[in-house]
Amino acid sequence: MADKPSQQSLDPSRRRFLKYTGTAIGGVVVGGVIGSAMSGGFKKNTAVPSTSPTPSGTPQEHLASDYNQAPMFFNQQQLQITEAAAERIFPKDDNGPGAAELGVAFYIDHQLASPWGVNARTYRMGPFVKGEVTQGDYLSIERHELITMGLNSLEETAKSKHSKGFVDITPEEKDAILTSMEKGEISVVNGITGKTFFNQFRTLVMEGVYSDPLYGGNKNMAGWKMRKYPGNQMSYITIIEKDQFVAMEPRSLHDHFVH
Amino acid sequence: MATKMPKVPVVIVGMGWVGGIIAAELSKQGTKVVGLERGKPRGTADYYMVHDELRYASRYDLMQDLSKETVTFRNTDKVAAVPMREYGSFLLGEGLGGASVHWNGQTLRFLPYDFEIHSKTVERYGKQKIPEGMTIQDWGITYDTLEPYFDKFEKLAGISGDSETNPLIGKRSAPFPTKPMVKTPILKLFEDATKKLGYHPYMMPSANLSEQYTNPDGITRAACQYCGYCERFGCEYGAKADVIVTALPVAQKSGNFELRSYSNVIQVLNDGKKASGVVYVNTVTGEQFEQPADVVIMASYVFNNIKLLLTSKLGKPYDPATGKGVIGKNYCYQTNGGTASGFFDDKTFNLYAGAGSLGMEIPDFNGDNFDHSNLNFLHGAGIRISQTGQRPIATNSVPKGTPSWGKDFKAKSLKYANSVISVSPQGSSLPWRHHYVDLDPTYKDAYGLPLPRITFDFEEQDRQLIKFVAGKAAEIMKEMNPTTIGSSDQLGPYNIVPYQSTHNTGGVIMGADPSTSAVNSYLQMWDAENVFVVGASAFAHNSGYNPTGTVGALAYRAAEGISKYLKSGGMIV
Ligand SMILES: Cc1cc2nc3c(=O)[nH]c(=O)nc-3n(C[C@H](O)[C@H](O)[C@H](O)COP(=O)(O)OP(=O)(O)OC[C@H]3O[C@@H](n4cnc5c(N)ncnc54)[C@H](O)[C@@H]3O)c2cc1C
Ligand code: SF4
Numbered sequence: 001m002a003d004k005p006s007q008q009s010l011d012p013s014r015r016r017f018l019k020y021t022g023t024a025i026g027g028v029v030v031g032g033v034i035g036s037a038m039s040g041g042f043k044k045n046t047a048v049p050s051t052s053p054t055p056s057g058t059p060q061e062h063l064a065s066d067y068n069q070a071p072m073f074f075n076q077q078q079l080q081i082t083e084a085a086a087e088r089i090f091p092k093d094d095n096g097p098g099a100a101e102l103g104v105a106f107y108i109d110h111q112l113a114s115p116w117g118v119n120a121r122t123y124r125m126g127p128f129v130k131g132e133v134t135q136g137d138y139l140s141i142e143r144h145e146l147i148t149m150g151l152n153s154l155e156e157t158a159k160s161k162h163s164k165g166f167v168d169i170t171p172e173e174k175d176a177i178l179t180s181m182e183k184g185e186i187s188v189v190n191g192i193t194g195k196t197f198f199n200q201f202r203t204l205v206m207e208g209v210y211s212d213p214l215y216g217g218n219k220n221m222a223g224w225k226m227r228k229y230p231g232n233q234m235s236y237i238t239i240i241e242k243d244q245f246v247a248m249e250p251r252s253l254h255d256h257f258v259h
Numbered sequence: 260m261a262t263k264m265p266k267v268p269v270v271i272v273g274m275g276w277v278g279g280i281i282a283a284e285l286s287k288q289g290t291k292v293v294g295l296e297r298g299k300p301r302g303t304a305d306y307y308m309v310h311d312e313l314r315y316a317s318r319y320d321l322m323q324d325l326s327k328e329t330v331t332f333r334n335t336d337k338v339a340a341v342p343m344r345e346y347g348s349f350l351l352g353e354g355l356g357g358a359s360v361h362w363n364g365q366t367l368r369f370l371p372y373d374f375e376i377h378s379k380t381v382e383r384y385g386k387q388k389i390p391e392g393m394t395i396q397d398w399g400i401t402y403d404t405l406e407p408y409f410d411k412f413e414k415l416a417g418i419s420g421d422s423e424t425n426p427l428i429g430k431r432s433a434p435f436p437t438k439p440m441v442k443t444p445i446l447k448l449f450e451d452a453t454k455k456l457g458y459h460p461y462m463m464p465s466a467n468l469s470e471q472y473t474n475p476d477g478i479t480r481a482a483c484q485y486c487g488y489c490e491r492f493g494c495e496y497g498a499k500a501d502v503i504v505t506a507l508p509v510a511q512k513s514g515n516f517e518l519r520s521y522s523n524v525i526q527v528l529n530d531g532k533k534a535s536g537v538v539y540v541n542t543v544t545g546e547q548f549e550q551p552a553d554v555v556i557m558a559s560y561v562f563n564n565i566k567l568l569l570t571s572k573l574g575k576p577y578d579p580a581t582g583k584g585v586i587g588k589n590y591c592y593q594t595n596g597g598t599a600s601g602f603f604d605d606k607t608f609n610l611y612a613g614a615g616s617l618g619m620e621i622p623d624f625n626g627d628n629f630d631h632s633n634l635n636f637l638h639g640a641g642i643r644i645s646q647t648g649q650r651p652i653a654t655n656s657v658p659k660g661t662p663s664w665g666k667d668f669k670a671k672s673l674k675y676a677n678s679v680i681s682v683s684p685q686g687s688s689l690p691w692r693h694h695y696v697d698l699d700p701t702y703k704d705a706y707g708l709p710l711p712r713i714t715f716d717f718e719e720q721d722r723q724l725i726k727f728v729a730g731k732a733a734e735i736m737k738e739m740n741p742t743t744i745g746s747s748d749q750l751g752p753y754n755i756v757p758y759q760s761t762h763n764t765g766g767v768i769m770g771a772d773p774s775t776s777a778v779n780s781y782l783q784m785w786d787a788e789n790v791f792v793v794g795a796s797a798f799a800h801n802s803g804y805n806p807t808g809t810v811g812a813l814a815y816r817a818a819e820g821i822s823k824y825l826k827s828g829g830m831i832v
Contacts, residue, residue, distance in 0.1 A: 089664040095673050116318055123329040123344045125702060131341040134334055134754040139344050175665065182664075202664055210651035211313035227676035229611050229651045232310035235484035236612035241441050245607040245677060253308055 032083045032100025033069070033219065069106055069216070072113035073144065077165075079105050081151045084167045088174050089205045096226040097219075099205055107208030107217030108147070108201075117144040130191055137196055141189065147204075150197030153188045154181070212253050224250045232256055261538050261547035267293045268825060270537055270552035272524045272567070273559030275357020276807060277793045277814045279502030279510070280415070281556055283476075284818035286515035290825060293550060294516065295539050297523035298323075298354030302503050306493035312650045316491045319346050321361045323353035328704040330562055332755045334716040336579065336693065342702050342710065348754070349761040350491070352560065355520065358761060359501040359807075363490040363615030363647065364466030366418050367804040368409050368812070370626040371402035371429050376800060379627060380637060388637070390720065394582070394589055394690045395637070398799050399771035400780040402429050405812050408819075412811030416500035417480065419469035425461045427622040440469045440483070440617045445608050445680050449619050449644040452738035458621040463643065464808070465616035466500040476509045487648025489615030499615060522548075525706050527555055527571040527790065534573070534790045540706055554821055557767075557792040558814075561590075564796040565696045565766040566711040574767075574777055574786045577695050579714075585777040587696045589765040590713060591801040594640070594686030594721045596750045597729025601741030602658050603678045610649040610677050618645030624731055625687075625803040636723040640684035640803040642732055649676070656681075659745045682736045684728035687803040688764070689720060696766050717753045725750040762806050764798035769813075781820025781831045782813060788830055793817045 071079055083105035092098035099105075111117055119142045128140040141149070157177050158166040166174065180186050181194035188197045208217030210224065212232070218224060224231050231250035239246045269285055271278045274296035286292045314320045331340035352358030372379050377397045380388055389395060410432055420435035439462035442450070446462075453460040467483040474480075483498040497504040510516035519539075526538040528549070536551035557564045568574050568586050577588040620643040622628055631637060655672040656679045662668050699712040729748030736744050770776025773785035782797055784790040793814055795806045802809075820831045 090669055091666050093666060093669060095670065098669075119326075119345075121319070121324050121326055123325045123342045123702075125342070127701070129339065129341060132334065132338060134752050134756070135332055135341045136343060136345070136347060136756050138341070178664075205664075206655065207313055207317060207652050211317075212311055214311075215313060224651065227651060227673050229676070233486070235486060236609070237482075237484050239609055240485040240612050241443055242609060243444050246609055253311060256308065256310070 033103045034079055034083050034105055071109045074109045078148060078151050079109060081154055081166050082108050085154060086205045088178055089202055090209050097222050099209060102209055102223050103217045103219040104205055104208030107215050108204045110216045112144040112147055118142050146192060146197055146200060149189045150201060153186055157186055214253055221250045221252055261549040263549045266551040267291050269554045270550050271556040271558055272537060274355055275352055276359040276502050276810060278558035279506040280814040281818045282516050283506035283509040285821060286510045286513040288822060290515060292516050294518045295522040295524055296355055296520050297542060300355045300520045303495060303497050306495040309492045309495055310488045312652050317652055319350060323351040329710060331699040331702050331710050331712045333714055334752055336714050340699055340712045343755055347756045348759050349763055356501045356503045360493045361491050364499050365616040365805045366464045366466045366808040368429050369802045369804055369809045372626040373802045374398045374400055374402050392692045394692050396770060396775060396799050399769050406432055408812035408815040411815045414475050415505050416466045417468050417472035417474055418464050418466055420464040421462045425459050425622060427459050427628050437469050437472050440465050443646055445644060445646055446619050448739045452735050453621050455738055458623045460619050460621050463616050463618035463620050467614040467616050468498045478508060480504060483614050485612050485614045487611055487613050490647060525708060527567055527573055529571060529573050529787060533787055554789045558794060560794055561763045561766055561796040562711045564792050564794060569698050570708050574784060579693050579695055582692050587766050589690035589768050589799055590694050590696045590715055591688040591690050591764045593760045593762040593801055594688050594724060595759050596725040597732050597748055598681050598683040599732040599736035599744055599746040600656055600679055600681040601736045601739055602675050602743045604742040607677045613646035613648035615647055618643050624728055636720045638687035638689060640686035640728040642682060642684045642728060644682050658743050682732045684732055685803055686724050688801040690800050691718060715753055717750055722750045762801060764795040764801040764806060767792040767796040768799045769797040782817040783820055783831055791817050791821055
């Protein structure tokens, strides 16, 4: 790898990365955790001034507090596409943050690096034959492959339809591609249609929004807060019979271990 | 070659609800028992970090490792079966306590009608009411004979329930050991609505203790905290009855019980008439051991009970072509469908809180509690409301017409997160000649044995049943006055992908006739008097109730039979 910024700028993929990080064009990357963490990181080395305002504090603050956050599995482009697609599935709105800000892309990244990502506890003996719909997906490839190939399909489709990468197209264009995926109109890899990828991806997004923050998503328990879910509480004995709704500050498994 | 262990009077395959109860009963009486469990040991201390929906509910941390073993499935024998590669329709237990660790605790008794379903149907409607191919048969035992065993199981677990007996369910010889669970606002809505409609609601009998309880063995457990992490999770309080906090301490205290974990049984040694022991693999080292025993007890859940009998060539395999043979016959499931969801724009409930068996149910449309003369199905469903704790990954209900992702989905799923409740039928599943379990010709487990193969589908009977009870569920929901109702009365083909219930039954069924059943009313094999096959595998059909109340009763009945057998030998009558 080249080590000087001036040389890097000649490399188109490098330029695209700059773009994705939000340092080149603000606004495209919704103010997610990736945008701010990466632009911050890059800025340090390149001294490119940040033009994208980040909604949650300055990039430097993020960096300082988030040494626990980095990809375990994805490359940068995959992480960016994941964040952009996840945000369409669970977008930021008046209720609160969307998937991007909640760290869902990191959640997905971490899951793909986990035993789940390599199908550790699924039956893997052959032959792999495609059965009826009622017999389940045939899963000849592992989950991490399904997701990365799916992301690749999103990118390829965006390029062939709009001559731009998935991250750079408009929200409406993204939705149209995701809808075709959901309907199975875009095929991801032999036999595994976009539908399988989409359903798995959608499930991952919901998990990233609502699982305990220890997994990398649901940042600051903001996913739970939006739906007034109290997270991990020891007992509801005092409220279980109440007629009125009882809202409580959520607690995570972290809270469980530090008292 | 397998290392031969010293002979013991009793060896038990599987340490779930059934294995634990039998171990406790026999060892308490002074009989030496060895319990073999393929999974790891575990207990309450392992659930300190259990409020983790992703790990336990979405990733099935406590369930069987499917990389080693699973089942294969097909809807009909016209297509090839394929393996259930990841979890879906049901979740198999593994490790000390089996599925008792991560069940809900809904502990209902089957109806008197269930045990005599064939006779009673013929008596009331005539023989022609039973459609061609439906193989319902009597269980070889009556409710009244089984009643004392239900009572024993309920006292072991401390089941919480209403003090008054509902007129539409089996009579009780004693009240429930503990008071009912609390009646939350949504349960009250259901109670009012069903009473107004003239039905007979009652609190769901619960193995989540409503209050502190000391059982007849002197074991004291704490009350349920309504923590909302029950089904698929272990209970960190020991409030949920599982075999580790109830029966196993009794076995361990007796000094007559030896537990061997990481021991996967691969064969029942036998000469076709009697068993001489079992062979198991130490799953850590791969070493094989032979454990000789006077009595072999199969308590390894429906699928492994069937599979090991077939691979060990014990009992007559069922042949769907002739309807003859018994091992694998009458495989049934649970017919769930027809749920009515109510979305309330003006009400919020504390739905994040709840317990596995916090609920109410009406028996009015279960069993033969209603007239089937003009209906084209038999049996029925329990219709219920429950408040088990709406965890956020799994529960994101939105009104019909809402997309499943994006802006509108997000807004609606948040809006109704604490304002959607449902009334659900839990339907019976009746047996058919062409529904069965046998051995898969292609796929094997990690030890080289064939996987059990399920051939099963929903039938017209099930579709008609769901259509009927869906109407009742929607009627009740309407009476509860939500802003909008979502319901469907359609039942598709059986699909192994979505979770439905871990209520698999049959395959080694009980009865009075050796030509149509595999075990007698003590769960003793007709073809091998020193083998007892215990669990829901003995059910001749599945009722519109969760199975474990009846499984527990049968385990006590079997323990009694085994102890009689150890004294006198021969078939127990
Ligand atoms: C998520 C969930 C929720 C449920 N909720 C309810 C409910 O609310 N109400 C209800 O009535 N029922 C419920 N059930 C069903 C209930 O858990 C079972 O009916 C009950 O546990 C069956 O007891 P068992 O002893 O027959 O089998 P299990 O409890 O499954 O135990 C079988 C044991 O055998 C072991 N085993 C299997 N094969 C071998 C082998 N070859 N060698 C050695 N050991 C072996 C297994 O590892 C396991 O530990 C639920 C089940 C699940 C999974
Ligand atoms: S709901 Fe009750 S019984 Fe179930 S795990 Fe929580 S405290 Fe235990």
